[in-house]
Amino acid sequence: MRTDKIRTVFLTILLLFVMFLYLQNLKHEYSKKLNEYKTFVKKAERVVLLEDRWSNPSKTEKSVRNLKRRFKPKIFKKEAGKYIMEFTNLTKSGFGRLAGYILNSNLKIEKLDLKREGMKGSIYLEVGI
Amino acid sequence: MSLFKKNGKPLVFISKNHRYSFNEKTDLLLSPEFYWVKRVELNVKFANEVKKMAPSLFEDTLPKGRYEYVVFKITPKNFIILAYDLDYIKNSLSDLGIDLGLIDKIYLSQIEFLKDEVSAFVDEDLVLSEIDGIVVLIPSKYADAKSDINTVLKNKKVSKNYIYSSSYSKIKLQEGDYRAIFFLLFLGLLLLSAEILKTHYDIKNLDKAKSDFISNNSLPATMFQIDGIYNELKSISDKQIDLRRGVSYLSKFKMDKEEYFNSVSYKNSVLFFNIRLKSKKRYEEFQKFLRAKPNFKSLEIREIK
Numbered sequence: 440m441r442t443d444k445i446r447t448v449f450l451t452i453l454l455l456f457v458m459f460l461y462l463q464n465l466k467h468e469y470s471k472k473l474n475e476y477k478t479f480v481k482k483a484e485r486v487v488l489l490e491d492r493w494s495n496p497s498k499t500e501k502s503v504r505n506l507k508r509r510f511k512p513k514i515f516k517k518e519a520g521k522y523i524m525e526f527t528n529l530t531k532s533g534f535g536r537l538a539g540y541i542l543n544s545n546l547k548i549e550k551l552d553l554k555r556e557g558m559k560g561s562i563y564l565e566v567g568i
Numbered sequence: 569m570s571l572f573k574k575n576g577k578p579l580v581f582i583s584k585n586h587r588y589s590f591n592e593k594t595d596l597l598l599s600p601e602f603y604w605v606k607r608v609e610l611n612v613k614f615a616n617e618v619k620k621m622a623p624s625l626f627e628d629t630l631p632k633g634r635y636e637y638v639v640f641k642i643t644p645k646n647f648i649i650l651a652y653d654l655d656y657i658k659n660s661l662s663d664l665g666i667d668l669g670l671i672d673k674i675y676l677s678q679i680e681f682l683k684d685e686v687s688a689f690v691d692e693d694l695v696l697s698e699i700d701g702i703v704v705l706i707p708s709k710y711a712d713a714k715s716d717i718n719t720v721l722k723n724k725k726v727s728k729n730y731i732y733s734s735s736y737s738k739i740k741l742q743e744g745d746y747r748a749i750f751f752l753l754f755l756g757l758l759l760l761s762a763e764i765l766k767t768h769y770d771i772k773n774l775d776k777a778k779s780d781f782i783s784n785n786s787l788p789a790t791m792f793q794i795d796g797i798y799n800e801l802k803s804i805s806d807k808q809i810d811l812r813r814g815v816s817y818l819s820k821f822k823m824d825k826e827e828y829f830n831s832v833s834y835k836n837s838v839l840f841f842n843i844r845l846k847s848k849k850r851y852e853e854f855q856k857f858l859r860a861k862p863n864f865k866s867l868e869i870r871e872i873k
Contacts, residue, residue: 444746451753458760465767472774475791479778482794483787489801493808542812547804551811551834 492545496568502544503566510537520568521549527561534560577672579726581717583690583705587665593672593734597680597721599690602660603652604630605678605702610647615639618647626651638729640682642701650678652731674732678703680724689716803866807837810867814839818869821857824850831872838868 491498503522507515510533514525526537538553541564550565580588583599608625612618618625622637626649633653640648658668677686677696687697695711697704782789788797811834818832818841827850830842845851861869 448746448749448753451750451757455753455756455760458757458764462760462764462767465764465771469767469771469774472771476774476778479791479794480781482791482798483781483785486787486794486798486801487785489798489805493801493804538815542815545808547808548811548834551832553829553832555828555830 493547495545499546499566499568502546506537506540509540522564522566522568524564524566525561526564527559529560529562531558531560534562537562579675579721581677581690581696581721582661582664582666583694584660584664585691585694589665590667590670592670594670595673595675595726595730596661596666596671597675597677597726598657599696600677600704602657603650603676603678606649606651607642607700607702608647608649609645611645615641615647618649622649622651625649631656636731638676638679638731640679648678648682648701650676652676654732657732671732672734673730675726675730679729680726684724686720687711687713688720689713806865807867810837810864811839813862814864814867814869817861821854837866838870840870840872842872 499522503524506512506524510526512524513527514523516523529537534553534555541548541551541562547567548564549567550563552561552563554561554563577593577595578590579595579597580590581597581599582588582602584601604626606625606629608618610618610621616639618639618641619637622639623635626635626637630651633656635651635653638650638652640650642648657674661671662668681696681698681703685698686703687695689708690696690705693708694705695708695713696717697706697711697713699706779789781787788794815832815834818829818839824846827845828843830844831840833840843854845854858869858871
């Protein structure tokens, strides 16, 4: 019967409509997830970058080793998650070089004392690992 | 002829022995003279299967025409098949003086009395009756009818199985049109299904990309944890950058000969300094310089005497 065909057409259109609504819902879910993913990746990349810059034990170790080798601290110790160093009897240029090295590095400085004692200088440094 | 209002529209019983004239939209109930009926016993389960066989079951018994078939299952193996030619019906109705534009729906007696027994006078000579499940017109002298068709139809509720509706007839579609529509709808279904599958796949891929990113960078799984770590690292970064900017700012003050910082110390986000300047004026200049310092997020600069 012709009515059967028309009924089938209407039912198919209804099915298409329901599928379309379902697809819209899926697209919305996808778009939401994509935004969440982008935000997550963006923030995670910042975390990775900051972690690498300020909380990278191997980089800290390397910088501290260089400090120790180049400027020969009077006191050098590693305790409670930090390095403690004291440089004394520094000439004006040595003082400037050491201060520059410390401040230009990515060392996590917890405590810093730059002192002038007559014509000599001293630097006390605590670095977090 | 029977005429009464049903749902606001008149329903009229039509037989070939009368002429009709309407002046409003009317539903028609056709007498058995307008269609063909066959009762068959077949070893099949569903009426749809019988419908496919219907043309061959009526082969050589129907006049030439474009027939449509309706099948009803009576008992597990018994089926009633109706064959009708809508063009023939329309022509016949036209011959009876009926304005086709005033027909709303057309019903068949066989379908409407499929479940209810009927025995009613159509006129003085004919009775609409039922023999072995088939609705027929028989001479009144052979029937024991007690009421006329008007009275019977008065309390009769018509089914939804009409064979024609004026609302459908406005859309005059041929077989080829239906094929095209079905093809387009099928295509639409295919495209939508493909898009749904693709979107499902994309969502799944997104989840995988996130978990891969997390495992490759040894990160925690939730945004909440990431936020916590980020805030902590950001605070460290701000403090370290401010310390360096603070020292850099202090060193920008132009010192004269015999002027110098005695000490510069940093602890707990505070930068202490002790400066030696040669005059009070120079000291005021330094204070002015200090007041012009940039804003530090997490650094305080304090002088120690």
